[in-house]
Amino acid sequence: MPKMLATLIDRCLFTVFFILGLQVPEFMQQYTQRLSGHLHEAHYQLEQFQAIADNQFQGNLLALIKRYQSNNDDVFQQTGQMIENLMLRIEGFNQNLTNLQQGDYLNRLYYFITQLDSQLAAATLEQYQLAIPVDINALTTGVTFAIILLLLGSLFSFLIKGLIRRFSTNNQIITRGPLP
Structure with missing residues (x-):
C-alpha cells in the first residue's frame, strides 16, 4: 500500500510540474x-x-x-x-x-x-x-521541467533518508551500550 501511495504521489507531482x-x-x-x-x-x-x-x-x-x-x-x-x-x-x-x-x-x-x-x-x-499550449516547445518544456523537479525531489528525499539512517544508527550505538 505505501508503494502504491508513493507512485500515486509521484504521478500527481509529475502532472503538476508538467502543467507548471x-x-x-x-x-x-x-x-x-x-x-x-x-x-x-x-x-x-x-x-x-x-x-x-x-x-x-x-x-x-x-x-x-x-x-x-x-x-x-x-x-x-x-x-x-x-x-x-x-x-x-x-x-x-x-x-x-x-x-x-x-x-x-x-x-x-x-x-x-x-x-x-x-x-x-x-x-x-x-x-x-x-x-495549456499544445506545441512541441511547450510540451518539451513541460516534460523537462517535470523530470528535473522530480529528480531534484528524489535526490532530496534520498539525502534526507540517508541522514535519518545515519542519525538513528549513531543514536542506537550510544543507547545500546552499558551504563558506567
Missing part, C-alpha cells in the same frame, strides 16, 4: 505581447515629436532634441531628455522583441530567462491567463 512547465512558453508569449504593446505605444509617442520635427526641422528629430536641450528653460531641457530617452527605449524594446521572436526555441528561452525586464514581467504576471 507548460506555463513557461505561455508566459513568454504573453510577455512578448505586452512588450510589443509597449513598443507600439512608444512609437506612437515618438511620432508626435517626429511630426514637430517634420514641420520645423525638415524631419530631423535629433535637431529637435538639440534645440530642446540647448534651451535655458529646464522644462525644455527635460523634454529634450525625455525624447532622447524615448528613442533609447524604442531601441531597447526592438532589440528585446527581436531576440524573443527570432532564433530557435532554446536561445529564445535562454534570452527570456537571462534578460527578463522585472517591471514588464510583473505587469504580465498581474494579467496572466493560464493556458
Whole structure:
C-alpha cells in the first residue's frame, strides 16, 4: 500500500510540474505581447515629436532634441531628455522583441530567462491567463521541467533518508551500550 501511495504521489507531482512547465512558453508569449504593446505605444509617442520635427526641422528629430536641450528653460531641457530617452527605449524594446521572436526555441528561452525586464514581467504576471499550449516547445518544456523537479525531489528525499539512517544508527550505538 505505501508503494502504491508513493507512485500515486509521484504521478500527481509529475502532472503538476508538467502543467507548471507548460506555463513557461505561455508566459513568454504573453510577455512578448505586452512588450510589443509597449513598443507600439512608444512609437506612437515618438511620432508626435517626429511630426514637430517634420514641420520645423525638415524631419530631423535629433535637431529637435538639440534645440530642446540647448534651451535655458529646464522644462525644455527635460523634454529634450525625455525624447532622447524615448528613442533609447524604442531601441531597447526592438532589440528585446527581436531576440524573443527570432532564433530557435532554446536561445529564445535562454534570452527570456537571462534578460527578463522585472517591471514588464510583473505587469504580465498581474494579467496572466493560464493556458495549456499544445506545441512541441511547450510540451518539451513541460516534460523537462517535470523530470528535473522530480529528480531534484528524489535526490532530496534520498539525502534526507540517508541522514535519518545515519542519525538513528549513531543514536542506537550510544543507547545500546552499558551504563558506567
